[in-house]
Amino acid sequence: MNGLTPDERRERLEALAPDLLAELEAEDEEDERTLPDLPNADGYDEIRMRAAPNPNGPWHLGHGRMPAVIGTYKELYDGWMLCRFDDTDPETKRPDLDAYDAILEDVEYLGFEPDEVVRASDRLETYYDHARELIGMGGAYTCSCSGEAFSELKNAGKPCPHRDKDPETTLREFEAMVDGEYGAGEMVLRVRTDIEHKNPALRDWVAFRVVDTPHPREEAAAYRCWPMLDFQSGIDDHLTGITHIIRGIDLQDSAKRQRFVYDYFGWEYPEVLHWGKIQVDEYDVKLSTSTIARLIEEGELDGWDDPRAPTLASVRRRGIRGAAVTDAMVDLGLSTSDVDLAMSSVYANNRELVDDEANRYFLVRDGVEKAVVGGPEAGEPPLHPDHEERGRRRIPVGGAVRVEAEDVPPNGKRVWLKGFGCVRHTRDAFEYAGDDIDAVREEGVDVIHWVPADGAVPVTMRTPDGDVTGRAEPDFAETEVDEVVQFERVGFARVDAHGEDGSVVYFAHR
RNA sequence: GCUCCGGUAGUGUAGUCCGGCCAAUCAUAUUGCCCUCUCGAGGCAAUGACCGGGGUUCAAAUCCCCGCCGGAGCACCA
Incomplete structure (x- = not known):
């Protein structure tokens, strides 16, 4: 028996004891599922998820977790997957025009294809419309406090003088923001949540701000009034019918913040899951878009696909199959604590994939x-x-x-x-x-x-x-x-x- | 300071919700042996973990409390 290949063994077993074989295979299937069941999956006709990258640079290895896990769930539940570029910061996290396609290539490399691809920077009018509606309901107010001044009041649980502005004034000032009549820092639109909420992170957060720097995409370059992630993403998740959101613990409070907007609109918030920070061993270079970009800039690395760079482009160039990365990511499961991805597990997966053909x-x-x-x-x-x-x-x-x-x-x-x-x-x-x-x-x-x-x-x-x-x-x-x-x-x-x-x-x- | 999370072998993970079948699963790693005209593949074996302390219970990785440690948010970043 030992001299037989797995396939031959399977055949022998099938001939001898088909029931036993079926049982073994059922166990195999079971074993491969390290991902937990999605919460309340039965409550939806279709499982709809999104990967929402910021295209401010090509992806490092850690980013692969997003499509790997979401794509795997999509397959598991025969669901739907959106790739939405959350490119609403033309300045601090300025989009890299090459990154949009690079990211889609990486998603494909990992073995998945989004059912739809959208860019938030194409959807500004939609966000404006919802802002107007929210203002009309008294759910938001324009505020000209400096960041510091507001922060101080907020931490004390005290409203700022603009909080009880009437909707008409707010709407007028918001339109002025949209029309570019304010410079950066002069005016923001805040969601009226609960200024005394016990969690200071949730109090009257900013929904829109003014950015002077034009967006790098030509189609969006004329806009100056940009939504913040929590507003944009919250609106989009609802509008695209997302049923399950999976995101990092850095966004743990997002759902809580966005729920205030959802409540104003009378919307149902999707199910949310979180994962923790991921680190990768065996690299000297930090898993950080800005660090890698800097090292390339300084000439320390030859590019995003330099074998020393902890990026997807790099492991791809090294001949590592996307599936090897995806499987390793899926094996990490969904834990909210920090995880270390051992490259040896990616290598072990890959060796299995390439040994026979190499x-x-x-x-x-x-x-x-x-x-x-x-x-x-x-x-x-x-x-x-x-x-x-x-x-x-x-x-x-x-x-x-x-x-x-x-x-x-x-x-x-x-x-x-x-x-x-x-x-x-x-x-x-x-x-x-x-x-x-x-x-x-x-x-x-x-x-x-x-x-x-x-x-x-x-x-x-x-x-x-x-x-x-x-x-x-x-x-x-x-x-x-x-x-x-x-x-x-x-x-x-x-x-x-x-x-x-x-x-x-x-x-x-x- | 305020508010959230989380802690199972080197790494990842199963088990925790619904205590017992857990002297704790699987993978990876490391080591040794077998096999092989590769240090690959394959086979076998060994190594190695429930953060700590109390409590509840006949019985706790699992429930409760207190610590300790780690992470995250409190941005006009995502």
Whole structure:
């Protein structure tokens, strides 16, 4: 039984005990679900969720959790997913025009496709209309207090002088905000909540403010009066029929704030779930859009897909499948406490996905040259140990080979050049010592990888720990760009480019 | 200062709502062995956790209280 592949075992089991098999598979399904059931899922005809990124830069690894979890729920419940760009801050978190598409590509990379994509900056008139309505109901007032002055009053639970302004005045002043008659900081629109609410975070929060800096999107560049996240997102969630919101604990109070608006409108608030902060091990670079952007700016990193950058673009370039990232994210579950994502779990997922298809090649990092005396003209290791049918590579020896320095055996000792045969290290050369595999099986001779001294392909391997140079066997030149290969005893890598003076690969993991 | 959350092995997670079948699940990690012409894959095994203290109970990871630790909000950021 041990010699069988999983598929063969499955067949055998199906023949012998179909009931048992069904039971096992049911358990498997069960095990894969680390995500908790969505609250009150039965209360809705369709589960509708949204990923609401701020397109102020390309995504780092942590952002992947949003589409991974939301997309997985969408699949689990056969639901609907919106990607809404919450790009309502043209200044502090200024949108990056390239990020919109980059983010959508990342979502696709992770294995999901939004059913609809919208940009908040296209929807300003909608927010204005709702603001007018809210003002009409007495739910908001324009306020010209300075941030500090208001904060002081608010913390004391005291209303500011503008709080009892009548709706007509408020509406007039709000229209003036919209018409650009105020400069930044001169006037805001506040939601009238409960100025004595025991949680100071909920008291009369700002719904709209004036921003002098034009929005980078041409379509939105004329607007000066911008909604704050809690207003915009609250309105949009209702208007797009969102049933379940999943967001970070940094937005823990958002629902509580937005409920005041929902109450004014008589709307039902969606179900809300939160997750905590995510950190990723194995990187020197902080998981932060601004930090990564700065390092790129300073030239410390080559770009968002630099292998040292903890970004989705980077792991993608390294040949890591989106599904490996998605699965690792889903395995983190929905915990409101901080979590550390171990990259090793992403790697383990990915290894499982690519091992079977990745053909094997030799890459010798730097290394030393040794003349080879005797033996065949070439070594012929298989392209894949589990797939003889894929054929073999041909590695001509040409009189000398290059091996990694630490693989050179002590003088007089033997080593097995994989796919070629056994050699003995004598007087600074490798002397052919036969092709009896018992040397490896019975006598404990180590098997190592090697390349010919002449005709090997120079390779730059970019890794999260910096660049590594080496030489790959001649056949490596035949690989396709984008192909994921395994350099035996080194690790998996994605072929990035084949050039005149060599190839570039991106290292994935061992 | 005010207001919310949360704390199970190195990491993540199941179990907590409805106490017992939990001397605590699974994955990853690490180590060892088997297998293999790779340090990959596969197989086997080992390592390793209920934040602390009280209480309730025949019985507590699970319920209650008090601590401790960690996180978040109180922005004209998202």
